[in-house]
Amino acid sequence: MFIKCLFYAFKIFGLAPMVIDTTSTEKNNKEAHKIIFLSSKLGVLYNAALAILITLPTYLAITFAYSDYVGRLEFEKITDTIQSVFTIFTSVFILINVCVHQKRAVDLANRLQTVNYLSMTKVSCSDKSVKLLSSIKRIVLANAVTTILYFAVTPSNETRVLIYFLVINVYNTIIQATLMQYSLILKLLHHIYRSLNSELSSLNKSLIFVGEFNQFLNNSVQTILRRLQTVWVTHLLLSHVSREVSDFYSLPMLLCLSNAFLTLIMYSYHFVRALFIWKEHSGNMVVLILRTFMQVVTVAVSLTILTRAAGLTVSESKRTGEIVSESTVYGHNRQIRSRLKEFADYLLHKELKFCVFNLFALNEELVMSIAGSISTYLVILVQFNETSSIEN
Numbered sequence: 473m474f475i476k477c478l479f480y481a482f483k484i485f486g487l488a489p490m491v492i493d494t495t496s497t498e499k500n501n502k503e504a505h506k507i508i509f510l511s512s513k514l515g516v517l518y519n520a521a522l523a524i525l526i527t528l529p530t531y532l533a534i535t536f537a538y539s540d541y542v543g544r545l546e547f548e549k550i551t552d553t554i555q556s557v558f559t560i561f562t563s564v565f566i567l568i569n570v571c572v573h574q575k576r577a578v579d580l581a582n583r584l585q586t587v588n589y590l591s592m593t594k595v596s597c598s599d600k601s602v603k604l605l606s607s608i609k610r611i612v613l614a615n616a617v618t619t620i621l622y623f624a625v626t627p628s629n630e631t632r633v634l635i636y637f638l639v640i641n642v643y644n645t646i647i648q649a650t651l652m653q654y655s656l657i658l659k660l661l662h663h664i665y666r667s668l669n670s671e672l673s674s675l676n677k678s679l680i681f682v683g684e685f686n687q688f689l690n691n692s693v694q695t696i697l698r699r700l701q702t703v704w705v706t707h708l709l710l711s712h713v714s715r716e717v718s719d720f721y722s723l724p725m726l727l728c729l730s731n732a733f734l735t736l737i738m739y740s741y742h743f744v745r746a747l748f749i750w751k752e753h754s755g756n757m758v759v760l761i762l763r764t765f766m767q768v769v770t771v772a773v774s775l776t777i778l779t780r781a782a783g784l785t786v787s788e789s790k791r792t793g794e795i796v797s798e799s800t801v802y803g804h805n806r807q808i809r810s811r812l813k814e815f816a817d818y819l820l821h822k823e824l825k826f827c828v829f830n831l832f833a834l835n836e837e838l839v840m841s842i843a844g845s846i847s848t849y850l851v852i853l854v855q856f857n858e859t860s861s862i863e864n
Contacts (some may be wrong), residue, residue, distance in 0.1 A: 474605065478612065478656075485649040486522045486567040489515030490578050509581040516571050523567040526646075529639045530560055536636040547856060555738045556640065562727040563643040566650050569724060580720055583713050584660065590706050591664045604663040608656055611777055615652045618770040619645065625762040637763070644735075644770075647728050651774040654721050658781035658826070661714055665788040668710070671703050672795045679799060679808065693805050700808075704815055707792065711822050714785075718826045725828045732771050736846050739767040741853045775839055782826045782834035789824040 482488040491512045537556040538549045570577060623641060628634045678696055743764040746757050796819060800812045826834040832841075 474609065478608070482649065482653060483515065483518075485646055486519045487570060487646075487649055487653055488577075489519050489570055489574050490581065491515070507585055509578050509585070511574055511578050516574060519567050519571045523564050523571075526567075526639075526642055527560075527564055529635075533560060533636055533639050536632060545857065551738060551853075555734045558731055558734060559640065559643045559647070562731045563646040565727060566646055566724055573720070576720065580713070580716055583709075583716070584657065587664060587706065587709050587713050588660060590709070591667045604660065607659050607663070611652065611655055611659060611781075614773055614777060615648065618766070618773050619648060622766045622770045625759065625766050627759045627763060629759070644767075647731060648770065648774055650724055650728055651732075651778050654725065655774075655778045655781045657717055658778070658785050661710070661717065662781060662785040662788055664706075664710055665785060665792065668703055668707055669788060669791055669795055671699065672792065672799065675699060675703075676795065676799050693808060696808060697811060700811055700815065704818070707822075708818075711824065714789075714824055714826075722827070722829050725834070726831070729775075729828065732775055733842060733845070735771050736768060736842065737849045737853070739764045739771075740846055740850050741857075743768060744850065744854060745857065775842070779834055779836055779839050783836045786824050786826065786835065789822075793819040 476492070479488060479492065489512055490509045493508045493510055533556055534553060537553040622644075626634065626637045626641065675696060678692065678699075743761060746761045746764060793816065796812060796816045800809060800816065828834070832838060
């Protein structure tokens, strides 16, 4: 039920222009549910209407961004306008991009569901969907709390100010929802890789047992070979899906991360600036300080969750090769050892990474790089502000 509610939430934000068809099959008196995603013309129309609707107040947002709100300098007006325009462009592009690539999105969603279904039904491991669901809930909760707080500190002292920030909130929410959607998909991939590694670790224990009692457990050898083949096939499908996920989100992530970078720079600057002049405009500055601070926190939390999920998934995929390499030590049976070496050779050519057009990788290092760059630009903006103030 929670996953369905999450899916419909993404539909509202225009990030899932598709429908779900749940089919139930009975096997061994138990029901196995598999979700199938289908294309939806109504979803495309909704996205198109939503894109047009959020484009209408663009002029209002741009004119206010360039207005003389709280005694801003000329360069501040220009930079705020550029940042607002880029935010609007990014959110509208996301909606249009999902419409244009709807069939690809549906195919990718179905392939993700298929790999997850195989890992749950064919791979006998202890790491089931309960842990995945709890991880998903934590990601959604973290994003929801920061977004709600971000909305709660919207300035409302003037009508035009309230309208501007509400409009910007809509654009930012679409971008934040896109980052969260990608984070959830990465968490799903991490869960499946972890399930495969749990199965391989279980196979290691079986190999030790078979090695000690090989002459009595010939049937166990065939069982181990079948389990290893299942893991191999699932890993092959998972590798292909992971690469397609990275390719599909490359362009949206390039815009989202660029917008996040600009947002962090500008709102960090306004936060620092507001701290220095809050006594001069105490009524407006307190709200503005809270607003800028929550904007920085919201974006930082989304970036941290995204890069952390990507980093964990890559680390878990690398652990697969380590486990298989260790398994060759215990593979005393000739067939098993030969199969393990073939699997190890296959893994050497399967390096997983989530990149944005090979420009940069999504990992924890990206957050530190962004933080360092923001610090540099923040110092430059503060110095430029002092120079402009002296000239005025």
